Amino acid sequence: MRGEWRKKTLVGIAIAVVVWPVIHLTLVARAGIDAWELFGWAMYSQPEARVQVRVDVERDGVVEPLRAMGTLRRRIEGYARTRSTLGQLASPDDLLEAIFASDASIDAVAFVLRRVELDPESAMLVARDEQVRFERTAQNGSSAEGLRTD
Amino acid sequence: MNAALDRLLDRTSRDDDTVAVAKLQSMRRLVLMTLAFEGFVALRYVPYSESPGLHAAIAAALGVCTLLGWMERFALPAVLCALLLELITVASVFPHNANHQFLAIALLALIALAHPGVGPGPRPDPGDAGSAVASMRWIVLAGLVWSGVMKLAYGYWLGGEFLSYRIALDPGFARVFSPIVPDAEMARLLALENRIGAGPFRADAPLLVAVSNLTWIAEIALPIGLLVPRMRTFAMGALLALMVAIQVGARELFFAGLMLGGLLLFARRDLVRRLIPVAGVSYAAWLLWPWLTRAASSGASS
Numbered sequence: 051m052r053g054e055w056r057k058k059t060l061v062g063i064a065i066a067v068v069v070w071p072v073i074h075l076t077l078v079a080r081a082g083i084d085a086w087e088l089f090g091w092a093m094y095s096q097p098e099a100r101v102q103v104r105v106d107v108e109r110d111g112v113v114e115p116l117r118a119m120g121t122l123r124r125r126i127e128g129y130a131r132t133r134s135t136l137g138q139l140a141s142p143d144d145l146l147e148a149i150f151a152s153d154a155s156i157d158a159v160a161f162v163l164r165r166v167e168l169d170p171e172s173a174m175l176v177a178r179d180e181q182v183r184f185e186r187t188a189q190n191g192s193s194a195e196g197l198r199t200d
Numbered sequence: 201m202n203a204a205l206d207r208l209l210d211r212t213s214r215d216d217d218t219v220a221v222a223k224l225q226s227m228r229r230l231v232l233m234t235l236a237f238e239g240f241v242a243l244r245y246v247p248y249s250e251s252p253g254l255h256a257a258i259a260a261a262l263g264v265c266t267l268l269g270w271m272e273r274f275a276l277p278a279v280l281c282a283l284l285l286e287l288i289t290v291a292s293v294f295p296h297n298a299n300h301q302f303l304a305i306a307l308l309a310l311i312a313l314a315h316p317g318v319g320p321g322p323r324p325d326p327g328d329a330g331s332a333v334a335s336m337r338w339i340v341l342a343g344l345v346w347s348g349v350m351k352l353a354y355g356y357w358l359g360g361e362f363l364s365y366r367i368a369l370d371p372g373f374a375r376v377f378s379p380i381v382p383d384a385e386m387a388r389l390l391a392l393e394n395r396i397g398a399g400p401f402r403a404d405a406p407l408l409v410a411v412s413n414l415t416w417i418a419e420i421a422l423p424i425g426l427l428v429p430r431m432r433t434f435a436m437g438a439l440l441a442l443m444v445a446i447q448v449g450a451r452e453l454f455f456a457g458l459m460l461g462g463l464l465l466f467a468r469r470d471l472v473r474r475l476i477p478v479a480g481v482s483y484a485a486w487l488l489w490p491w492l493t494r495a496a497s498s499g500a501s502s
Contacts, residue, residue, distance in 0.1 A: 054202060056313050056314075056328050056331070057202070057205060057327075057328070057331045058205070059313055060310055060313050060314070060328070060331045060332055060335045061205055061208070061209070061331070061335060063306055063309050063310055063313075063335065064306075064310070064335035064336075064338045064339055066306075067303075067306050067339045067342070067343075068338060068339065068342040071346045071349075071350070075350075075353065085350065085354060086299075087295060087296075087297070087299070088295065088297075088299075088302075089299045089302035089303070090299075090346075090350065091299075091343050091346035091347045091350060092346075092347070092350035092354070093299060093347075093450075093452075094347075094351070094362065094446075094450065095347070095350040095351045095353070095354045095356065095357070095362070096354040096356045096362060097356070097362065097365050097366075131296065132295060132296075135295045135296065136295050166396060168356065168361060168362075168365055168399075168401060169399075170354070170355045170356060170361065172399065172400060173359070173361045173364070173399050173400035173401045173402040174397065174398065174399030174400055174401075175394070175395065175396050175397065175398045175399055175401070176396065176397075177396045
């Protein structure tokens, strides 16, 4: 044995891997991460998470769906994938910055997050909607004149 | 403290020095080979296909690590290099990672710690090899138990809900389970659409419900059997069979390769060595699958 630290490190790595699913279970329950992902040994334990993202934008008090094309559309799809995996831990900041930067007249953005899941009680496919609204701020790239805060 | 650690590690079996070193060497080769093949296969999929240059370079470097890691002389640098490349891969596509990448990182770290140095003939230290192999056994054992516990915890396996859902939406699952699902039940499940309001995705066929429940029960009970010396060989054989059976539907080839290798560490001899050529051929077939099917279809059409 070259050193007892090696054995302790070996066992430490094994213990970390063995204990991680406890934290993973908590993250699934509290933050809505996908049970399939992030090494929780929970693949195939339930259907994979699916989150669809619809983006609405507000201009002068009028709310309408964002017609995203090209790069912006791919970013929204990328956010939907990340949101499916990381749940509430997925940061929307990059996407918000891109949306606000795409059109200076946008005052606020609303994400309608639709999580499609198999209801364990009824065994039916159901949708659970959540709406999150973001106003233009200095952080997400607006000019100072357009600032509005919550 | 050390005596307690030794007792904990020995609970999963104790290898003599020669066998422990041989098992560690075989796992090193299996893990490196798995990652190299996976690196190339992953290029077909998003998000790897979005930066093909980076990931092709990583796959090629993992291939070199595999070749160097086959030799004892270069074992440690090859393993450390592969570990670094895998960490880069995981970071570059996070959070869209395959679970076996995290497993491989843990295994590579254990393997690296058991290799004390670089140069001619630095075989793994027998004591460290034994500890590393025992740690791998604990990871595999606990992982299997967790798989069963998670199925129980999320509640989609008690009434066959998950299997019904997958049968309805995945033709591969439908093929695998068609022998135990009555025709009327299969027709009902296949008629269900993947849209909100569809269902119920619940099994009526008793055999399907039984298979669903036996799966999580076996995933919890059989690994516990690995801790009992008299039951170890039976439990290992049963888990190998269960793993292969699951893969018929799941088709997670690289995860299966690592887990089968980990399960074979419970054998008295180094059986991982025998898995390596089987895994290599399977990985190569998976890598070449698009070209093989294309060649077969063009042959059939001409």
